Structure formats: C-alpha cells, structure tokens
Amino acid sequence: MVGRASRLRQWLRRIGVRRRGKPPNYTCPTPTDDVERVRRQYQESEQRFRALLESLPKVAVQGYDRDRRVIYWNEASTTLYGYTAEEASGRRLEDLIIPDEMREDMIEAHRAWIQEGKEIPAEELELRHHSGERVPVFSHHVMLGEHTESPLMFCIDVDLSDQKRARRDLAFVTHFDALTHLPNRHAFETELEEVLENCLQRQAGLTVIYLDVDRFSEINDAMGYEQGDRLLVELARRLGQEQRLADLMSRAASDEFVMAFPGVDQQEDISRLVGKVQQTLRRPFVMEEGERRITAAMGVSLFPDNGLSARELIRNADVAKNRAKLDGPGGLQFFQQHHHDELVREQRMVEQLELAIEHRELSLHYQPQVSVVSGRIENLEALLRWQPRDSSSFVPPGEFISLAERSGLIHRLGDWVMEEVCRQQAAWRRAGFSTSRVDINLSGRQMLRPDTLARFEACLERYGLTPQDIGIELTENVLIEAAPLVLEDLRRLYHRGVRIAIDDFGTGYSSLSYLKHFPVTALKVDRAFMRDAPKQPEDRAIMEAAIFIGHRLGLEVVAEGVESAEQLSLIREMRCDLAQGYFFYRPMPAPDIQVLLGGTAGWSR
Template sequence: MRPFHRGQRGKAAWQRILRWLGRACDRVVERRSDAAQIDVALVQRRYQESEQRFRSLLESLPRVAVQGYDRQRRVIYWNEASVRLYGYPAEEAMGRLLEDLIIPGPMRQPVIEAHRAWVEQGQEIPAEELELRHRSGEPVPVFSHHVMLGEHTDNPLMFCVDVDLSDQKRAHRDLAFATRFDQLTHLPNRQAFEADLDELLDRCRRQGRPLTVLYLDIDRFVEINDALGYAQGDQILIELTRRLRHRQRAGDLMSRVSSDEFVMAFPGVGEAEACRTVVEHIRSAFDRPFEVDGIARPVTASLGLSAFPDHGRVAWELIRNADVAKNRAKLDGQGALQGFQQHFHDELVRQHRLAERLEHAIANCELSLHYQPQVSAVSGRIENLEALLRWEPADGEAVSPAEFIPLAERSGLIERLGDWVMEEACGQQAAWRAAGVEALRIDINLSGRQVRAPETLERLEACVARHGLEPQDIGIELTENVLIEANEAVLTRLRRLYHRGVRIAIDDFGTGYSSLSYLKLFPVTALKIDRSFVRDGPQQSEDRAIMEAAVFIGHRLGLEVVAEGVETGEQLALVREMRCDLVQGYYFHRPLPVAEVQRLLFGQLEHAP
C-alpha cells in the first residue's frame, strides 16, 4: 500500500517553482558527453551559479521545509525551515534515513517501497496532505511535494518540499468546535444537541424506552447582566454548567441553546419520574447562591418538560414543546415548572396566525376607531372623546382589543398600530373642526412599548401639526405602570408635551400599586379612576374609600378626575357625590362609530345656548 494518495490539491505556484528547480538542476547533471562539447571552466561556473541559486532559493522560503535525500534515502540537504518544522538541527539530520526521522511507524515500509518504485520504475510519488512526525513525536500536518533529480542516473536525488499546514488545521479544528460547541461553557450547541438527541431517540425507539427533555431558563438573567455586567453573568453561566454537569448521568445530554437557556435529555426517564426525581435533582443546582465578585447572589430558573413519545417523536419537536412549557411556567413566577400540554402549542399557533391577520388588517383597512364620550358629571354635556380601536375582519367576527392589542405588543406591531391610530384620530379631529365642532378633545391610548420608543411622541406632535391642529386638540392616556417604569428620557419627552399644552391622563388609576409620591413627579393633567372601584363602590366601603382618596388627591393637585365604567344610576350618584369632574361609561354612551358620534356632536352643537 502506498503512503501517498493521489489528489488534486497541489498548488500551481509551487508546481511552477519545482518545475523550474528541476530544469535548473537537470542542467547541472547533464551527461559528460554533452559537457565535453563546451569549455570545462564554463561548465564549472554554471554549475556553481546554479547550485548557489538553488540553495539561495531554498533558504529564502522561511515557511517551506525542503529536504534532499540520496538513493538510500539518507539526508543530504536540510534547510532552516525543516529545522523549525520537524525539530531536528541540520547537523543531526544529515546522513540519517528519511524513515527514521520524520515518518510515523505505520508509514515506514510504504514510504520505502514508494521511493524504490520511483527510482527503479519511474513511478512518481504524488503530492498530497500528510501527517508526518516531529522530533518530539507529535504529528506534523504538511502538504508534501516531491521532485526527483537525476532520475535516470546512478545517483538520483529526491527533494521533498513540505508546506506546514498546522495553522490551517488548527483553524479547521477551531471552526469545527465553533460549529458544534458553545464557546463559553463548551457544551454542545443547539444544532449538535439536536443531532445527538435524534440518535438517542432512535435507540430509545428500538428499545422501547421513554425519554424526557427538560428546558431550563434562568429567571431575570437580563437584569443580572444589566446590573452586574456581562462578565459577571458569564461567571454564573459557567458555574451553573459545572453544577449541572455534576448532576448529569453518563447517558444524558446537555446543551446551552441560547444566552440563559439550557436543555437536557434524560433517556429511560418518563415524565412522571422526571417530575418526581430529575427536576428536584436539577433544582438542587440552585440551592446555593452563586458567588460573583465575592458576593453571594441567589438565582432561580423556570423549567419546562416534554416527553417522548407522547409530546414528540423527533428532537426538534421535543425541544420546541419543552420550550413552550417553559414559557408557560414563566407566567407562574420564578422557579416554576410546567409540563407540556397540547393546548399550549395550539394557542401559540392561533396567536401566530392572529398576528399575521392583524398585519393584514393594518394594511387592508380592517381597523376603525370608535369614540366614547366623556361627559360632565353635572350637566351630562360631552366634553371629550376617547378613541378606542376596533378590528372587524372582513372574513370573520370582531376581535376584542383585549386580545389583539397585547398581541400587537408581543409581535412588534404596536408601533404600526399606534401610528395608524394617531393618523386616524388627528384626521377625524381636523374634519370635525372644519365642520364647526369646537373645544372637544380626542384622547388616544399609548402603550408602554410605544412610549419607550424614542420617536413615538415626536411622531404624534408631527401628526398633530400636519393636520393643522393645536396641542390641546389631542390628548394621551397612559397606564399608571407605564409612568412608573418610565426612564428619565421618557419623562423629559412627556414634560415637553405637557408644557406645550397636551393633556396627559393616567388611565386605570389605582390598579398600578404605585406610591402616591409619583404623582408630584409625573407631568399629568388628569386621573381616570379604574372601573373596578366604580363598579363595586356603591356596595363596598373599601372601594368608596379609595375613590374618595383619589378624587381628593387629584383635586388638591389641580388634576381633572374622570370616573370610568359608570353604568347605573347608583354609580352615577356616587361619583357625583364625590364630585368627579367627568363620567365615562355605558350609562351615558357606549363607544360609538364615527357616524353616530357625529350625530351626537352636531345635536349638541344645535342645542348649545
């Protein structure tokens, strides 16, 4: 068997150099009969010049190892690059056999036979990648090319030209590692884990064994990174990996699939057993706090389970379903566990399709604004309007705002939705202004995500100006929690709107569990008492007390107070008794489409004194 396998990976540049070397050296070993025809001195001079050029060229290639061997494969030439590549000084290498120096044991006899076949039969040794041997015994990857000089003489010389491939091989190994393993924890990545899990599932299928997949997500890890820094967050991940490995059985699989998420597979373990034993074993990894910079920090994780074959028969399906279960667990609070249930996934699919339909609705005019009047608690006169978004698909029943607005938040459609509402409300206000309806403000609702987006409030101002409106013509409503979570940049933008005359109301006041001290910091003009207090106020003394406190505080701070959800005469009497300024609810008006609101406004305009 020959040690050099044929291949097409020789480099053209090297082949040109070697052909030139061959021609130059062949001229040196021409037959004596040819040499006799020219001057002997000229032959000697050309020989010396050729030899000098040859040696200079070989020594000028610092990363290319060149060795020369005689008919018996003894070293006759060993350049400096060969010293660096193989570790033998030139004086130690000279005269030694090729196979004793750099040829690994299993290759020795094939190398001898390949050299003999070239010398005796003219069978060239092809260029190829080889793994030769360093003086220390370590392997040396090279691309090796061979040239035979004086091939048909009694003293043929073989030169080996070896290019060091160590850097390339190292790069290939690093790339192979990067494509399969996580750089931080050295655990398999998601792709490698999925491939390994599919192989494991094949064995479980043949053996009739169960398997459980556990998905682990560190709770509030983003906050850990933000508060402590990424380096400290990495310390926690590395330590958690160490603890989880300590709890891993020989046949189990584990992967870090994203920044703060791990997934594990437990062959031979059913879901019920996993809930009893495996989960508690994994949870014990979090019993002790994680020490970061000398400080002990408690960490928890939410867990989701899926089981083979009940929840999936292939790796990607089991991983996905365990992830779905984990996401549901996170809704239950930190450190929760949830097993997969099919309706979790069905609901996700429904929400995904609903998001696609909502995007279509924005583009195809399936949305509309209804307007619910806010009336004077004393006179019943319409003072302002709240714009409320409605979605009535052409191919189905209306979708509740309570469903599609949170969906828009999660899917990233809320800004497009908000821009549509701004444009529609401002356009309608401009139309009513042109028709002679004065002094009515339209309030629009902004979500937390909209307010945190740097350009939302600027777009609102631009929209108001584009329609020729004044700042007081369009107001905004924000929930209590939006203001509590607002950073200084958001508060600065809100203060600018406030000072320009934009009315800013706190919606659902009393449900955000905020400190009343926030009211003196926020640039607000109105409080809207949440409908839950209005609904139960006539019967519940606690709700009445909260309402009374809200009205008192609001008025003392110079704010307008609106009672939401007034539906009965008893509720109206209560809010009038408490001297609320405005009333909003079904007792007076439901949210109405534009045409019906317009009739109300024009009727009010006709009866104005």
C-alpha cells in the same frame, strides 16, 4: 571528435547559447571555453535553485538519496521539524520525521518508486517533530535523475498547522458555545437524536427542560455584559453539577439553556428533577456589585408523549417555556398540545394583523367622557378596532392588542393610531369642533422605544395641533417601569400642557407614593371597582379613596365602566369629575361622533 562537438553545439543551443554574428576583433572560443561557460551557468542555476528553496519560509524541502539518507535540509525544514541541517544530514528520513505506524508503508512506497516507477502521491500527512509531536503537512515528492543509478529525491512539505487550527476553531464554533463551552443547539439536537434511539430500544422515557433567565437584558444593562457573561458561565457550571454522565445540556440562545435527562419519565422523578433545577437558581450569584438572585421560566416536554424527535421535543419545551413566561418570573409549564395549537393560531393572527394595516382593515372608534355634573362631552378616547375583510364582526381588542405587544407589532399599530388620531382631530378642528380633546393609549412595549414621545410631538406638529388637542393614557405599571429618559420626556410634555392620565388605576402596583413623582394630570379608576362598588363596600371604599386622593393632588378623576344609573348616582355622591361607559355612549366611528358633536354635545336622561 566531430560528433562530440556537434552534440555539444546542439546542447548549447538547447540551453540558450546561440551562434551570432561575429563582432569586430572577435576571437572564436575554444571548446574548453564553452564547457567552462556551461559549468558557470549550471553553478549559477544551482545557486538560484538553493536560494529559492531557502526563501520559502513555509515550504520545507528535504533531499535524500536512494537509501533515503538526507543530503539536503532547508531552513524551513528546521523550523517545521526541529532538526538542524547538521543533525539531519546523512540520517534516514524514517528515523527523523516518519511516525512509527507509517514507517514500513513509507519504505515500501520509496522502493516501488525507485524500482517500479510508481510515484508517491501527494497527500495530507501528520509527520513527526523532533519533540515527538505531530505536524500536519501537505507532502509532495519529486525525483531527479530517475532511471539512473543515483536518483535524487526531494520531499516538499507545506506546513498546514494554521489551516488545521482554523479547521479546529471552525469545528468548535460550529458545535460549541464559545462562552460556556457547552454544545450549541444544533450539536445538542444531534446528540439528543442518538440518545432517543437508545431510549426507543430500551422503551425508556426522557425529559427535556428548556430554561430562560428572566429579565436577563436588565442584568446586562445594569451591570454590563461582562458581568452578565460571568453569571451565565456560573449558571452553566451549576446546572452541569446536577447532571449525570448520560444527561445532555446546551446553551440554546443568549440566556436560554436546554437539558435532556434520559430515563427520567416517572412523575415523581420529573418533579424531583425540576425541583433540583429550581433550587440551583435560588442560590444567589456573587457579582462585583454584590449578590444577585435570578429566576427563570421553565418549560418541560416528555418523550414519547410530547414528541418522537429531538427537534419536536426541543420545540415543545420551548413552547411550554414561553407559556410559563406569561405567568410571571419563575414560571413553570409542562407542554400541552393546546399550547402549540394556540401558538399556531396566534402566529396566523400576527400575519393577518400585519396585512390588516395594508388592507385598511383597522379603524378607530371614539368613546366620549362626559361631565358627571353637566353631562357634557368633555373628551374622547380613541379605541382601535379590527374587522377582517372576510368577516362581518370585529376581532376583540383583548385578543389582538396583547398579541401585538408580544410580537412587537404594537409599534406599527401605535404609529398608525397616532397618525390617524392626529389626522382626524385636525379635520374636526377645521370643521369647527374645538372643544373635545382626543386621548390615545400608549402601551408599555411602545414606551420601551426611546423615540415614541418624540414621534408623538412630531405628529402633533405635522398636523398643526396643539399639546392640548391630544392626550396620553398610560397604565401605572408603565410609569413605574419607565426609563429615566422617558419620564424626563413625559415631564416636558406635561409642562407643555399635554394631558397625561394613569389608565386602569388600582390594578397595577397601586402605590400611592408614586403619584407625587409622576407627571400626570388625571386618574382613570378601573372599571372593576365601578362594577362592584354599589354592592361591595370594599370596592366603594377604594373608589371613594381614589377620587379623594386624586382631588387632593389636583388631578382630574375619570370613572370607567359606568353602565347604570345606580353607578352614576354613586360617583356623583363621591364628586367624581368625568364618567365613561355604556350608560352614556358606546364607542362609535368618527362620522357618528361628528354628528354627536354637531348636536347638543351633551347627554341627558
């Protein structure tokens, strides 16, 4: 009896019941009181444990005996597996939530745990719901009363449904386009590599088509992004209808699709395939505001002629597509090696041009415009020149200006020109040369930036210049395609006295009805008409008509490209106002212009 009491006291101390000093009126508890206290503590502990299990909404706990019969089933288990505690109680676990293919392995693992002490490892599983559906869980097992005749086992399952769903969503986003549900470019490239291996084994060819919808941004702007998305979904559906099971398709970018056609390698078959794709585009698309017709630029690359890897074939089809876009809406180009070589050369030139501004390789030359009657220099046109530091010659403007427009670098170049012209004109004004205006060219790409004209006005103000000191030259195509806000700004500049000329008149849309709507003060007739006017009656008639119409509309007319006395005599007869060309002056740097303006400022021969 003494030994038992001693062991009880030791156990009580272990669980936290300590002997303390005796307070007044203390009565020594009997062993029966101690046992009752321990029993209450155990019951309270068990209640706290059950409350804890019931308070974990995402943690399902099932307790079962050595025969795997359920003795405990919390509310989270009901939520996760669909069985109530009453339905689950007394049934074997394998009859409730264990899938058939896991049944034998689970029973053997349970036996090994009880008899051999081999713990069941924690792992991710897919168990069975009451409905038969699979439930992803992370399952962990705990045994109480191990090495006894009545061990109690608890299976603790954490619901992974949200995580699995997130993984599936991530996998979808990683491999598929959310709008069209087509494979994205990365997934397409992976699939294409597998197809190419098969083509290589069979010694078969393959055709890749890269398609880019023309002016899709305008569709979004005019009709809204929702309508633009509907068009893309419909286009993807149509293109998919024309494909065979072995063919591949991807939405490579916003309005770009790339397709691969294994086994299509004969010229006749390729032509037929391209024709089918083009026919798909020709059918109108039904939109909320009515029918809409679209075109697309297409580039084609062939395996194995234009590449042996998926990445190379896609890139070369893309290169051909970009080349096709230069031909206008609906362009089609087959890849040729010189396209890629030219692209590489242009990219290097863009990089060099970016550095040219920092290295001060850019300069401005000025070409005078003279009065046809008096020969006096009236105005100057600023022309951009680029001479690389390691070269003794200039890069032709025709090469780098168009490249700057395509690459977006034209904005930096345009800002530099604007700043430099204003700086130079202010210097000439301080030197006393106050008669000549300087005109600058603004490209279509520059005018797409809404603040271009505001920057122009700010530059004038910064250098203390008036609206009459700097003029603007725009092509008629730029004016026709200009946004309403741009035209509004041009009208404001026009009323402030800024000279606005239509450059290269006659080479764009050449719709005379536009002239009465545009805020312009001058026409510059393109040099192509001037070159052939002395010998070609048609060009002479166009020149004469342009001068006549310009004068009737109150516009100043400038003839570009005057290079001979014969041409000068002709435009004098036509009463043209100003002439510009090598017959008078070549473009020259600012110091030479200053010497010229400091002399007679006139021309004579």
